[in-house]
Amino acid sequence: MLGTPGRGLSLEAKVTVRNKQGLHARPSSVLAENALRFRDTEITIRRGDLVVDAKSIMELLLLEARCGTELTVVVSGPQAQAALDALKALFEREFDVKI
Amino acid sequence: MRTLQGIPVGPGVAIGPAFWLRPAEGMPPQRTIRKAEVDDEAARFRAALETSRDELDRLSKASGFSGAVGSIAAGHREFLRDPTLLREVEDTIRNGRSAADYAVAVVFRRWIEKFRSLEDDFFRQRYVDLVDLERRVMRHLARDDRAGPKPSPDRPAVLLVPDLTPGEAIDLDRRSYVGFATELGGATSHTAIVARSLNIPAVCGLGPLGDSVPQGAMVIVDGETGRLIVDPDSRTLEDFRRRQDMIRRRFRVLKRLAELPAETPDGWPVAVHGNIEFPFEVEDAVQNGADGIGLYRTEFLYAQRNALPDEEAHLQAYREALEHLKGRPLTIRTFDFGADKFAAEMGLAGEPNPFLGCRSIRYSFARPELFRTQLRAILRASTQGRISLMFPMISSVTEMRRAKTILEQVREELRRDRVPFDAAMPAGAMVEIPSAAIACDLLAKEVDFFSLGTNDLTQYTLAVDRTNDRVASLFRPSNPAILRLLRTVVREGERHAVPVSMCGEMAAERAYTLLLLGLGIRSFSVAPSAVPEVKRVVRSVTRRQAGEVVQGVWSLAAPEEVDAYLHDAADRLLGD
Numbered sequence: 001m002l003g004t005p006g007r008g009l010s011l012e013a014k015v016t017v018r019n020k021q022g023l024h025a026r027p028s029s030v031l032a033e034n035a036l037r038f039r040d041t042e043i044t045i046r047r048g049d050l051v052v053d054a055k056s057i058m059e060l061l062l063l064e065a066r067c068g069t070e071l072t073v074v075v076s077g078p079q080a081q082a083a084l085d086a087l088k089a090l091f092e093r094e095f096d097v098k099i
Numbered sequence: 100m101r102t103l104q105g106i107p108v109g110p111g112v113a114i115g116p117a118f119w120l121r122p123a124e125g126m127p128p129q130r131t132i133r134k135a136e137v138d139d140e141a142a143r144f145r146a147a148l149e150t151s152r153d154e155l156d157r158l159s160k161a162s163g164f165s166g167a168v169g170s171i172a173a174g175h176r177e178f179l180r181d182p183t184l185l186r187e188v189e190d191t192i193r194n195g196r197s198a199a200d201y202a203v204a205v206v207f208r209r210w211i212e213k214f215r216s217l218e219d220d221f222f223r224q225r226y227v228d229l230v231d232l233e234r235r236v237m238r239h240l241a242r243d244d245r246a247g248p249k250p251s252p253d254r255p256a257v258l259l260v261p262d263l264t265p266g267e268a269i270d271l272d273r274r275s276y277v278g279f280a281t282e283l284g285g286a287t288s289h290t291a292i293v294a295r296s297l298n299i300p301a302v303c304g305l306g307p308l309g310d311s312v313p314q315g316a317m318v319i320v321d322g323e324t325g326r327l328i329v330d331p332d333s334r335t336l337e338d339f340r341r342r343q344d345m346i347r348r349r350f351r352v353l354k355r356l357a358e359l360p361a362e363t364p365d366g367w368p369v370a371v372h373g374n375i376e377f378p379f380e381v382e383d384a385v386q387n388g389a390d391g392i393g394l395y396r397t398e399f400l401y402a403q404r405n406a407l408p409d410e411e412a413h414l415q416a417y418r419e420a421l422e423h424l425k426g427r428p429l430t431i432r433t434f435d436f437g438a439d440k441f442a443a444e445m446g447l448a449g450e451p452n453p454f455l456g457c458r459s460i461r462y463s464f465a466r467p468e469l470f471r472t473q474l475r476a477i478l479r480a481s482t483q484g485r486i487s488l489m490f491p492m493i494s495s496v497t498e499m500r501r502a503k504t505i506l507e508q509v510r511e512e513l514r515r516d517r518v519p520f521d522a523a524m525p526a527g528a529m530v531e532i533p534s535a536a537i538a539c540d541l542l543a544k545e546v547d548f549f550s551l552g553t554n555d556l557t558q559y560t561l562a563v564d565r566t567n568d569r570v571a572s573l574f575r576p577s578n579p580a581i582l583r584l585l586r587t588v589v590r591e592g593e594r595h596a597v598p599v600s601m602c603g604e605m606a607a608e609r610a611y612t613l614l615l616l617g618l619g620i621r622s623f624s625v626a627p628s629a630v631p632e633v634k635r636v637v638r639s640v641t642r643r644q645a646g647e648v649v650q651g652v653w654s655l656a657a658p659e660e661v662d663a664y665l666h667d668a669a670d671r672l673l674g675d
Contacts, residue, residue: 020409020410020472021409021410021411022221024221024222024406024409025174025177025225025228026174026411029174029177032177032181036182053182053183055182055183056181056182056183056184057177057178057181058178058181058183058184058210058229059183061214061222061225062213062214062217062222064217064218064219064222066219066221097411
């Protein structure tokens with residue numbers, strides 16, 4: 001990955017929606033809430049040609065990501081690595097929405 | 100004085116001044132603002148947003164964060180924190196030099212359109228939330244209150260509204276509104292369901308009212324016949340006041356019965372349960388003296404959010420019901436989608452004969468993922484109370500076996516995941532298709548209990564649609580053929596030690612309660628409001644008296660004769 005001087009790294013990782021309900025309102029709100037913690041870091045999520053802001057519940061819902069959907073998380077900014085790790089973990093933990 | 104006809108959805112009579120809550124439907128006019136006003140408009144928007152969030156916060160706290168109100172309010176509050184939404188509105192104000200209300204309308208409508216064009220129904224339905232939120236924010240943006248003083252507990256009013264969204268329903272202060280009427284909504288529409296859940300006198304589907312009901316006009320909502328009377332003359336007003344008194348008196352008398360057990364004078368105990376659509380109705384049922392819930396119509400979980408529930412939403416609803424029940428039993432019926440319930444929403448529109456189509460358990464088999472999610476949640480909830488599971492529209496042993504096989508697979512899955520459940524949870528079948536009733540001796544070997552659903556059983560046996568005015572008079576549960584089917588089911592149930600209960604509306608009419616008692620049915624489930632009346636009948640007749648009434652019924656050939664005979668018997672044994 002190329003780093004942008006002064007802006008931190010730009011990183012990306014593939015994730016899969018694992019929770020049964022898919023990325024609906026509650027998981028989206030958990031995801032957005034976590035993304036918002038990285039204030040100066042730009043976090044987007046890509047599905048095919050569609051790219052949305054991970055800090056916006058409404059945009060996340062537009063992904064129509066059901067269980068099993070593959071997405072790409074793209075982060076850039078000073079806390080890129082931390083943000084990427086946090087979000088990847090969140091997908092793995094199925095957004096902490098208990099089943 | 101004018102009388103408008105709608106659909107009755109809430110019980111009782113309400114009298115009061117009309118209060119129109121007419122959300123701004125059209126676009127607000129585009130108003131360009133000066134550069135100096137930009138900051139003020141942005142601040143006005145942020146203040147409206149803040150007020151909206153506070154309001155939702157209060158609502159969700161007041162609900163204890165649970166139930167329909169809690170989950171709608173909490174979800175909506177999250178949406179209002181969306182940075183994209185905030186940025187787009189502020190951009191429109193600053194760069195587009197637009198007034199705040201116009202900017203809110205533009206941005207929300209753009210997003211509503213985006214959601215409405217999504218392919219996946221589950222995500223598409225979220226547009227409903229945005230419609231709700233736009234109205235809420237707009238309400239707080241309004242500069243002047245042309246609507247006049249808001250109703251309060253000292254000055255209660257009758258609410259008039261084009262339709263009632265879930266968001267508006269949760270806002271409704273029941274002490275400030277004595278009843279309400281809507282322009283839209285059929286009997287099973289979302290509006291009607293929300294209306295019913297509020298349990299106040301209400302009429303839906305009046306059609307466009309235009310200016311025919313001015314703000315503040317005296318109106319009567321007759322929740323029993325579905326009429327809205329505008330500017331009643333003094334005699335009508337007096338009539339309705341008297342009816343209101345009578346309803347209140349009757350209610351108080353029946354309420355006293357709630358605390359007494361349902362037992363015949365000769366000591367035969369009977370269970371009287373309530374039918375519910377929403378978990379919060381359990382409280383109503385229990386207060387009316389229900390011994391439990393005999394029918395929880397879970398398809399209304401869809402109505403609460405306009406979306407299919409996920410496992411958590413199922414579980415939350417079942418837990419909420421169990422909590423209110425405090426150890427009393429709960430019979431959960433799996434989804435009964437199709438026919439008159441959410442057919443279009445489930446992608447079943449255009450079936451040539453929906454009542455004979457892919458409805459109920461058939462739909463659950465066609466959408467196994469929905470069915471399994473529901474079964475999983477029911478099993479998970481089963482450790483926290485006394486749950487029975489009921490499958491609707493069973494027509495043969497094949498369907499019952501298939502449902503049980505899937506249930507077993509889900510149990511296996513839970514065992515593998517080490518999730519606890521009650522392995523002894525009973526599973527029964529609704530008997531509402533003639534084939535199930537006729538061959539119930541065979542079905543009895545596959546079930547833990549039978550529950551008679553008389554509405555469908557009558558409709559399918561007599562081939563009558565009771566909502567069709569031309570043939571509705573043929574819809575008689577007292578038809579000798581129906582009585583013989585009921586007798587068969589009760590007998591076979593006894594022979595195979597399978598308990599038989601009755602959850603149809605038939606059970607709530609006193610002449611029929613008498614008949615059913617005499618047939619040997621010892622478990623009834625009726626609308627929560629009908630529980631006291633059923634108890635009254637049970638407490639008034641001995642088992643022998645009821646048995647004698649039934650003896651006389653078998654020689655009667657015409658349904659009219661049966662009805663006349665039963666009503667006579669009821670009058671004789673039960674008085675007024």
